[in-house]
Amino acid sequence: MxxxxxxxxxxxxxxxxKPHELRRIRFKxxxxxxxxxxxxxxxxxxKVLAAVYGPHEIRGSRGKALHDKLLINCQYSMATFSTQDxxxxxxxxxxxxxxxxxLKQTFDAVVMTELFPKxxxxxxxxxxxxDGGNYCASVNxxxxxxxxxxxxxxxYVIACSGSHMRDTPIVDMNHLEESSGGAEVxxxxxxxxxxxxxxxxxxxxxxxxxxxxxxxxxxxxxxxFNVLNQQVQDELCQKTELDKIVTTG
Amino acid sequence: xxxxxxxxxxxxxxxxSVQDNFREDGRGNEDFRHLEVETGLISNTNxxxxxxxxxxxxxxxxxxxxxxxxPEKPEVxxxxxxxxxxxxATPAFEGRGGEELGSEISAMLTRAYSCPSAVDFHSLxxxxxxxCWLLYIDVxxxxxxxxxxxxxSIAVKAALFNLKIPNVTMTKxxxxxxxxLSDDPFDFKRLNVSGAPVIVTVNKIGHKHVVDASxxxxxxxxxxxxxxxxxxxxxxxxxxxxxGSLDSDSISEMMEVCKSS
Numbered sequence: 001m002x003x004x005x006x007x008x009x010x011x012x013x014x015x016x017x018k019p020h021e022l023r024r025i026r027f028k029x030x031x032x033x034x035x036x037x038x039x040x041x042x043x044x045x046x047k048v049l050a051a052v053y054g055p056h057e058i059r060g061s062r063g064k065a066l067h068d069k070l071l072i073n074c075q076y077s078m079a080t081f082s083t084q085d086x087x088x089x090x091x092x093x094x095x096x097x098x099x100x101x102x103l104k105q106t107f108d109a110v111v112m113t114e115l116f117p118k119x120x121x122x123x124x125x126x127x128x129x130x131d132g133g134n135y136c137a138s139v140n141x142x143x144x145x146x147x148x149x150x151x152x153x154x155x156y157v158i159a160c161s162g163s164h165m166r167d168t169p170i171v172d173m174n175h176l177e178e179s180s181g182g183a184e185v186x187x188x189x190x191x192x193x194x195x196x197x198x199x200x201x202x203x204x205x206x207x208x209x210x211x212x213x214x215x216x217x218x219x220x221x222x223x224x225f226n227v228l229n230q231q232v233q234d235e236l237c238q239k240t241e242l243d244k245i246v247t248t249g
Numbered sequence: 250x251x252x253x254x255x256x257x258x259x260x261x262x263x264x265x266s267v268q269d270n271f272r273e274d275g276r277g278n279e280d281f282r283h284l285e286v287e288t289g290l291i292s293n294t295n296x297x298x299x300x301x302x303x304x305x306x307x308x309x310x311x312x313x314x315x316x317x318x319x320p321e322k323p324e325v326x327x328x329x330x331x332x333x334x335x336x337x338a339t340p341a342f343e344g345r346g347g348e349e350l351g352s353e354i355s356a357m358l359t360r361a362y363s364c365p366s367a368v369d370f371h372s373l374x375x376x377x378x379x380x381c382w383l384l385y386i387d388v389x390x391x392x393x394x395x396x397x398x399x400x401x402s403i404a405v406k407a408a409l410f411n412l413k414i415p416n417v418t419m420t421k422x423x424x425x426x427x428x429x430l431s432d433d434p435f436d437f438k439r440l441n442v443s444g445a446p447v448i449v450t451v452n453k454i455g456h457k458h459v460v461d462a463s464x465x466x467x468x469x470x471x472x473x474x475x476x477x478x479x480x481x482x483x484x485x486x487x488x489x490x491x492x493g494s495l496d497s498d499s500i501s502e503m504m505e506v507c508k509s510s
Binding site for chain 1: 291292293294297304306308310311312314331333335336337338339340343344345385387389391392393394
């Protein structure tokens with residue numbers, strides 16, 4: 001695109017953000033009555049729905065049951081209208097399968113699987129609109145859905161993406177920035193324990209810049225965590241006050 | 250669709266109460282549940298709508314594309330339906346589980362909209378004999394709370410109503426005619442959907458007919474009829490489902506009930 005630089009001389013990105021600025025995050029828990037836990041999350045223009053079912057008896061082949069741990073079953077699917085060009089198959093293509101296994105790996109590390117042997121937990125993620133940061137938004141939405149379902153976890157899992165552009169590390173990229181060909185670092189962390197659960201990098205990045213970008217992405221994740229945690233705690237306080245009124249009043 | 254295990258006592262209760270025109274949630278036999286319709290939610294699409302009919306949640310996106318015309322019908326545009334039953338609705342829909350249901354709904358919608366007066370197909374034609382608009386109507390079923398067909402057809406109609414087709418400018422070249430899509434977000438035309446059909450499902454419980462069944466009522470249904478009905482009352486498609494048999498009197502009764510809904 002002629003005349004459109006990803007990072008302008010004044011330090012602004014295409015959508016007007018500063019390099020370390022996140023997109024607007026809005027979310028709502030408990031959107032589905034049928035699922036045990038559900039959440040809808042918007043990160044900028046990326047909109048993701050997550051639903052959690054379980055823990056329940058293993059569906060399908062009993063052979064897959066793990067005798068000492070919970071079996072986490074993930075499915076990542078994108079709506080056909082989610083991308084600019086219409087997507088033919090919502091799931092089953094390579095990208096979706098890769099995302100599914102990444103999500104499974106991420107949540108295997110965080111959910112307290114020793115508490116539920118021989119049963120299965122389902123996490124379903126549906127991307128309604130895709131504008132970059134699909135994995136990150138999926139992880140964040142799934143975390144909220146697990147919180148809504150009351151599944152015991154070690155900590156929140158928050159994911160964020162980052163890159164390095166014109167000597168400046170940027171955080172939380174949208175679709176244009178992702179497809180520009182620069183390196184992309186995606187990280188999922190446990191914010192309170194400062195532990196990295198998932199790390200992925202695409203394209204080429206000089207090793208001198210790597211630690212800088214990772215630090216910025218960590219900060220980005222912690223910012224997202226603050227935003228999400230704040231609202232979750234507020235909702236919880238409101239709910240407990242309500243319960244207090246009901247039980248005492 | 251989802252697991253609604255009913256005991257014998259519950260089934261008997263529903264059966265008997267329906268005979269007295271009284272349903273589980275207090276509705277009459279011909280009342281619909283609370284319905285919410287929202288349009289214009291997804292900015293990637295040319296038209297979108299979301300319908301919440303009690304527990305049932307359906308999201309529809311419509312995208313337009315210029316394609317070559319169907320040689321048998323060179324003056325009209327085309328619609329293509331795709332239904333995706335998301336695993337969010339029930340874990341049974343994971344992977345390929347929801348495909349059967351999806352193809353059923355898609356077939357019903359295609360038949361309902363194949364009638365020439367449903368949508369003004371001629372307005373979808375850009376260059377007679379060469380190019381026309383192809384509308385990809387994608388339905389995403391997020392939650393199944395009974396009466397899925399009706400919710401889907403309402404959402405499709407709402408999305409088509411919300412649809413903005415960009416205006417096309419034609420420039421004549423030596424090689425042929427070149428088509429330019431307008432980039433201006435305010436330069437579009439709308440589709441006339443006053444003739445678009447809506448599917449109404451009538452379930453037979455005992456001897457009475459019930460409209461807009463919840464999941465529990467659907468479990469008690471012997472048979473059901475789905476009709477695609479337009480505003481003027483003409484029927485564009487019809488389908489019977491279920492293991493019970495219906496005699497012709499009940500069918501005509503049910504058709505009357507459908508039309509009045």
